[in-house]
Amino acid sequence: MQTLLSPRPTPPPDAALQEDWFFGQTTESFLAQWQRRAEQQPRLYLWVFSIFWLVWTLAYMATMHRHEPPMVAVHAAPHIGYSAIVFGAILFPRQNWWLPMGLFAGLFALTLPSAEMQPFLRDGTGMTLGAVTFALNMALGLIAAYLAQHLAPRIVARHPDVSQDVVILCALFLSAPLVAVAIHLSEWLIVVALSGQEAALSLYGYGAESAVHVLHRGIRAGIVAVVLLVIFIRPPKRREVRLIAISLPFFGLLVLAQTRFGLIFPELQLATVMLAYAVLMPPAVTAAVIMGVVWPFAFWSGIFVQPIDSASSEHVLTEAVSSVLIVLLALLIANRLQSEIRNRQRDSHMLRMKRVRDLADVGRFTLDPQAGWISIDGAAQRLTGAPATSDLDSFASHLDEDSQSRLTAILMRPSEHNHALTLHRPERMHLPALDLRISFWSDTDPFGHVLFHGYLVNVTEEYAREAKLRFALAQLTGQGSSNPQGIDIPDL
CATH class of the missing domain: 3.30.450.20 (PAS domain)
Structure with missing residues (x-):
């Protein structure tokens, strides 16, 4: 274990000068820097990474026990540990991908005794479904992370003004609902093939309503990926920490309102509040508030986690609108993060150019x-x-x-x-x-x-050398013997 986790030597960087290097920018993304740090200190990063996703999974399981657990069709597409696979493949170098793969296997096994995962242990069909669900989550998570990292440099090569980190962020957000629907439909087909459509609907909960909720759940998983990556790429600064602290009483009022009175359409109201908040605040502040305030509140209250009442057309419409607002929220965060990265590169360029001018x-x-x-x-x-x-x-x-x-x-x-x-x-x-x-x-x-x-x-020295050269040429051609510039001419 110690040998596998020992740091690997990194090859020296390319010595060729690049335009980005000259202009104070960097062609290496912040996520690539995280990979290099994880490669240098793998044990530390593995422990922190594992503890975070363990707490995340346990909090989700507690939410399921606090509220009525949904059917397995909703819970497994994707699994709550799916993001551990994606982020592990993003933050760890490829030779260490076995670390998040092993972590996901442990998290998947940890959730099996819970009520929402019991159908995976019920019979042969459930066990087959559980094995396929596990394989699909792991495979699609690795594929999504690999494609995001592989396509990002190509997109940046065609569009140099776009940051590679922002491309990866957007790719993971777009892939989350697609992966969720792909897993859900694959599971549905397997249950129908093994037990029939009636068993798929009654025992496992597969149907049109569950498919719609899985799509919404994928969009919400995508915004979680976005805000986590924002915190990795651009952690809050000291001034922004004060903004977060100032915002806490406002969100405390929302929690109080939900506790005392109950929000009528909480998904729509909370998505609207967060979109308005993201317009006013920097992306790092928005990301920190979503991760530190909104999602704990969602786990506690069941908002965004539990399927809504599909019999009510108003609830169905508000859930759809809330998902649209979440998409707009992700686009807004990505756009503002891109602007901050470009401003940071410009400031770095101006600082380096100032130093060059001072030296020259x-x-x-x-x-x-x-x-x-x-x-x-x-x-x-x-x-x-x-x-x-x-x-x-x-x-x-x-x-x-x-x-x-x-x-x-x-x-x-x-x-x-x-x-x-x-x-x-x-x-x-x-x-x-x-x-x-x-x-x-x-x-x-x-x-x-x-x-x-x-x-x-x-140009004092250059001007003096030019004057000396003119004087020397005049001496050689016999055009004059004086020194009109009054310059001390050394012996040539």
Whole structure:
């Protein structure tokens, strides 16, 4: 066991430079990083993973005992431990897939004595059905995880703006109801083939109503997968933890209302509340509240877990609408998570570019010739000695007279062409003389307002070398013997 759980050596990453690497982004998904960590510390991750799904399964079993247990047709498609297979295949490297497979086998065996799983132990048909259900849950879970991981890089290659993690998240959400219906129909066909349609309906509960509920149950399993992956990809930050704490009294009122009065259409009302909450809150907050508040409340109350009264057309309609709202909730969470990932990559890119500019003595600025102000970053402040924001006259005062006149001439005649010129900052107290290459372009907004954007580059050494070369060439051709630049020329 210890040998099987020992970390495997990871191959060195590809040394070839990639565009994402340069722009401060990463081609590796956060879920891939989880796989690498699980490979490095498999025992720790296995224990945490196993404890979580054990508690999850026991809580579901407690819910079934608290309320009237549904028929096996509803409970097994998919099994409550199905998500352990999917997440195990996502979070563990492929050579360790036997870990979630073994965990699922244990969870499946743990649920067999419960009332809702008793038909699997009733007779030969039930045992055959139980074996097929176990195999279908495990096989389809592994296939869903494998396809999500396999197709995600291909989709990202065609659509680079989409995160690989978000693609996996959406794939698992879409696969959950499809897997649920596939398992349900397969079980139904097996019971009909072995015992007939009447036994399938009376003993095991297979029928049109159970199939509809299984579809809704698959959608709810999909939103659970979505919020769990969001927490793995983007855990709540400290500020967001405060938002979660502030939200708790509101959800406490919902629990009190259900306890004292009973909600009329709880599935619809709770789905509506969560959709509105997701519009206002970051995805990490929404995911944490669903996992930490909504689903414990659902397990306790039976909302979203127990089949509703199919004889009431109002209940059937509200369950269908609640599933539609859950689909919209999943799409909203995925879209906002994608935006956060892109913003994080952009911020990382800007931070790295700022560090590169600081190291290379490259400053950035924005100039408004009409309002007469200029804004510069830290590198440009160090190069010019000017403050972060100042008027153009104050900024120009840091340059020599010739540079001031050339800069003013261009700013007085703004055009759509790019400009590049060399400016000179004379020596000042504690500041050496510098030659600055300024490159900028004009940008006109829809209201006709002109702004200049550009960069300042320290070219003092390059400018000095150019002057030395001109002086040396003049000496060799006999065109002059003076040093008009006043530069200390070393012996060539």
